[in-house]
Amino acid sequence: MGLFIRELGEFGLIERLSAIVARTDPRVLVNIGDDAAVVRYDRPVVMTTDALVDGVHFRDDLIDPTSVGYKSLVASLSDIAAMGGKPLHAMVALAVPFTEQVERIEAIYRGLDEACAEFGVTIVGGDVVSTSGPLVITVSVTGELVGERPLLRSGAQVGDVIFVTGDVGGSAAYLHSKNQSDGLHIGESDEWILQKRHQRPVPQLMAGHICAQNPGCTSANDVSDGLSSELHEIALASGVRMMIDADRIPTLPALRHYARVVSVDPLQFALYGGEDYQIVGTMNRVKAGSFLSLMQAHGIRISLIGQVKSGEPNVYLNTRSGIEEVPKKGYDHFPVGVEPV
Numbered sequence: 456m457g458l459f460i461r462e463l464g465e466f467g468l469i470e471r472l473s474a475i476v477a478r479t480d481p482r483v484l485v486n487i488g489d490d491a492a493v494v495r496y497d498r499p500v501v502m503t504t505d506a507l508v509d510g511v512h513f514r515d516d517l518i519d520p521t522s523v524g525y526k527s528l529v530a531s532l533s534d535i536a537a538m539g540g541k542p543l544h545a546m547v548a549l550a551v552p553f554t555e556q557v558e559r560i561e562a563i564y565r566g567l568d569e570a571c572a573e574f575g576v577t578i579v580g581g582d583v584v585s586t587s588g589p590l591v592i593t594v595s596v597t598g599e600l601v602g603e604r605p606l607l608r609s610g611a612q613v614g615d616v617i618f619v620t621g622d623v624g625g626s627a628a629y630l631h632s633k634n635q636s637d638g639l640h641i642g643e644s645d646e647w648i649l650q651k652r653h654q655r656p657v658p659q660l661m662a663g664h665i666c667a668q669n670p671g672c673t674s675a676n677d678v679s680d681g682l683s684s685e686l687h688e689i690a691l692a693s694g695v696r697m698m699i700d701a702d703r704i705p706t707l708p709a710l711r712h713y714a715r716v717v718s719v720d721p722l723q724f725a726l727y728g729g730e731d732y733q734i735v736g737t738m739n740r741v742k743a744g745s746f747l748s749l750m751q752a753h754g755i756r757i758s759l760i761g762q763v764k765s766g767e768p769n770v771y772l773n774t775r776s777g778i779e780e781v782p783k784k785g786y787d788h789f790p791v792g793v794e795p796v
Contacts, residue, residue: 457556465583468557472583475564480577482543492579494544498599501540505530509589517633520559522654523592524566530679531596532574532658533732537677539606539667542574542598542660547581550591563592574660602667606675606736611693615673615737617761620662620750622705623682624721625652627728628713641716645709652707656732662755663734669749671742681729683770687783689737690768699761699781701774722772727784737763 460468473487480486485493507513507527518526528545535542547567551560571578576596629649632641641649666672674693676685682704690697704725714721738746743759750757761773770781 457558459553460551460555460557460560461553463557465585468551468560469583471557471561472564475561476568476571476578478571478577480544480579483577483579487578487580492544492546494579494597496543496599499605500597501535501538501600501605502595502597503531503534504593504595505534506591506593508591517630518654520562521566521569524563524568525570525655526566527563527592527594528567528570528574528576528596529656529658529732531594532570532576532660533656533677533679535596535598536658536660536663537606537675537734538600539602539604539663539675540598540600541664542576542596544597545571545576545578546595547578548593548595549581549583550586550593551583552586552588552590554588555590574658600667601664604667606663606666606672608674608676608689608692610673611689611695611697611737611763612673612739613695613763613765614740615763616740616743616759617686617697617699617735617737617763618757618759619678619682619705619733619735620659620755620757621731621733622707622710622756623678623731623733624706624710624724624726624728625649626656626730627724628710629653630728631717631719631724632713635717641713645712648707648709649713653730656730658732659734659755661753662750662757665746665749665753665755666734666736669738669742669746671739671746673737673739675734675736678731678733678735679729681727681784682731682735683726683781683784684729685735686770686781687768689735690770693737693763694768696764696766696768697761697770698764698778699770699772701772703758703760705756705758705760726781
């Protein structure tokens with residue numbers, strides 16, 4: 456039987472967690488242990504906050520605690536990347552049930568520390584409070600802008616090309632496979648690939664840096680709630696129509712294999728799944744060639760998936776059978792017309 460939070464106490468827990476993420480950072484003037492952290496920045500500051508709730512954003516049967524910690528930081532790093540920023544510091548607030556085991560919380564912090572080490576971030580503080588449940592992890596990240604301006608959703612121009620980094624839909628396909636009850640089989644290698652997309656996503660920090668320093672990049676958005684949702688946000692903010700090509704949307708072979716097994720159009724995962732943590736955006740057509748070359752030189756997969764058109768803000772999909780409107784679907788915590796359970 457493991458040690459419970461109620462047996463360790465707040466300050467005992469803080470001491471353990473602080474030791475896990477201790478790191479020297481010359482920008483940090485006051486670290487964990489005072490009322491607030493003090494850091495030094497040289498450029499405009501970009502900041503974001505994400506909250507993850509046990510049973511809503513993660514489940515024990517789908518993701519291990521260390522990966523929960525890793526992914527909870529990545530979610531915020533992805534926002535910074537899409538704004539053209541370099542993440543530097545994080546603060547973590549926990550709402551922890553009395554019945555929670557210390558070992559699980561420590562594992563979450565080890566995952567946070569892994570992500571910090573991989574992406575150059577230092578945790579400088581946070582908070583711990585008790586709750587009747589469930590566990591809530593809130594991560595705030597601050598950093599500096601890389602270029603002279605932030606990347607916004609509102610800059611897309613008529614005639615731009617639409618791009619997306621990496622591939623989309625893998626995390627959603629993994630969740631779908633784990634929620635099947637009819638014994639449908641997915642190969643071990645495919646399952647491992649899709650599982651990695653769900654449990655260990657990679658924030659597109661370098662891609663964000665390249666976008667921020669390329670004046671041809673007119674807009675960007677983080678793909679967290681689904682490609683469809685993010686495209687609609689750019690279309691609305693920019694006052695333009697987005698036309699994307701079904702055949703150009705990048706998906707993994709593992710996703711396509713699984714989609715065939717379950718008789719689901721792979722675009723359902725790619726467009727509406729979410730938690731891909733890629734960057735979707737728009738680029739001046741004339742400057743797209745050099746942009747693609749620079750991305751590829753840094754080992755970043757990038758796909759041109761459509762064009763920006765004039766018209767009422769909306770998103771359309773060009774398929775082999777015609778053009779169809781893409782609904783604004785994706786993850787929504789407060790869907791209109793749906794009563795809480």
